[in-house]
Amino acid sequence: MSLNDVENPMDSAALDAALTAAVENVHRAGIPGLFAEVRDHDRVWRAAAGVADVTTGRPVTADLRHRVGSITKTFTAAAVLQQVERGRIGLDTPIGRYLPELVPGARGAAITVRMLINHTSGLAEYLPYAYPSLRALPVLAETGPQSLDDHRFTRFEPTDLIEMGVTAPAVGTPGGSPGVYSNTNYLLLGRLLHQVTGTTAERYITRNVIERAGLRDTVFPTGPHVDGPHSRLYEAWFGMIDPPRDYSVYDMSWVGPAASLISTVADLNRFYGMLLAGKIVGASSLAQMQRTVPMVSQEGRTIEYGLGLHPMEAPGQEVFWGHGGTVWGGGALAMIRADGKRRMAVAVNLQRWNRLDSSGSPRPHPVDDALAALYRVAMYG
Known part of the structure; x- marks a missing residue:
């Protein structure tokens, strides 16, 4: 469906063409398949390019379900803030008062709920300890993908990971x-x-966030499979898996309420629209979510991060809010303009496409520039 603006059809046609070209360029740059939805007021544009299965050639479509990774964090943060509004959780209350057995002693007394949501707790990432071949993170050149295969069907207990x-x-x-x-x-x-x-947490978020937002294709997985039409997910691990391997069948207990949600680009755009409209949490809670602090991302970049949201903007342009996410083989990004009127959600079925240089840093790849161009036209075109 194209953006359809009866007041200015020339502008609509130009944007439709630019978005379609940008999606095709990402595919040509090396992503097997991707799909996207852009909303501007009541206008909707959707497109897909490439294949959902490199073996059969099955094409991707814009309505596919997809593992959206850490976009889950916005849902979880919103659920916690609902409980803050009801007086059951204090944002600045130490986590040790609630979970002394998991964060005991002085650390439990010093780390607040807010620090957990905005990643200022100082707690380490568990992933390199659960996945031994990643133990050398963040030194990418010394990692390997073996643990990804070893744990395809492992059922982790969240308390063990914590x-x-x-x-x-x-x-x-x-x-x-x-x-x-x-x-x-x-x-x-x-x-x-x-x-x-x-x-x-999964049941509470489903009833009080997902269902409240009216999302029909957003679920927490109950097993290793994605129910419904979906793409295969191809992981390259910086060229160490060549050709990239399909990890679409995977037990997601390794991330649970941190990054395991399955959704669609349409549902993501609807969710962020409902969130910024104050229909998931109240205005004061939304203001807390948009109160940012510096945070070092998994890619090693310092960004501003709020409570399950982070801003994204180009110089001289309006601010967008949202979240990105990756899993083994899949990635997604969903952003909404601060006024709630313009939204974009993009999903791709390949991850870690950059190979490493002699210092172990990811080399520039045409996909990076093509995705950046797609995001620019989707947000500001």
């Missing part, structure tokens, strides 16, 4: 700046939701 992160050497002091991105924080938030609601 213990790995809590007992690992700290990556900062509680409340320190900049914070360091860590999935340990969001597994703890999942346990916190369980503690105060009496039900699993």
Whole structure:
């Protein structure tokens, strides 16, 4: 469906052509398949390019379900803020008051719920400890993909993963700046939701965030498969898996309420629209979500990060809010303009496409520039 503006059809046609070309360029740059949706007021544009299965040639379509990775964090943060609004959780209350067995002693007394949500807790990422071949992270050249295969069907207990992160050497002091991105924080938030609601985080988020937003194709997985039409997910791990391997069948207990959601680009755009309209959390909670601090991302870049949201803007342009996410083989980005009127969601079925240079740093790749161009036209075109 193209953007259809009866008041200015020439502008609409130009944007439609630019978006379609940008999606095709990402595919030509090396992504097997991708799909996107852009909304501008009541106008909708959707497109897809490439294949969902490199073996059969099955094409991608814009309505496919997809593993959206850490976009899940916005859902989890919103659920926690709902409980803050009800007085069951204090944003600046130490996590040790709720979960002393998981974060004991002085650290439990120093790390607040807010610090977990905005990644300033200082708690380490558990992933290199759960996946031994990634133990050398963030030194990419010394990692390997073997653990990805070893744990395809492993059912992790969240408390075991949390213990790995809590007992690992700290990556900062509680409340320190900049914070360091860590999935340990969001597994703890999942346990916190369980503690105060009496039900699993996944069930609470489903009933009070996903269903409240009216999302029809957004679910937490109950097994290793993606139910419904979906793409295969191809992981290259910086050229160490060649050709890239399909990880679309995978047990997602390794990330749970931090990054396991399945959704569609249409649902993501609807969710962020409902969130910024104040229909998931109240205005004061949304203001807290948009209160940012410096944080070092998993890619090693320092960005501004709020409570499950981060801003994205080009010089001289309006601010967008949202989140990105990756899993083994899949990636997604969803952003919404601060006024809620313009939204974009993009999903790709290849990850870690950059090869490494002699220093172990990812080399520039045409996909990077093509995706950046797509994001620019989707947000500001």
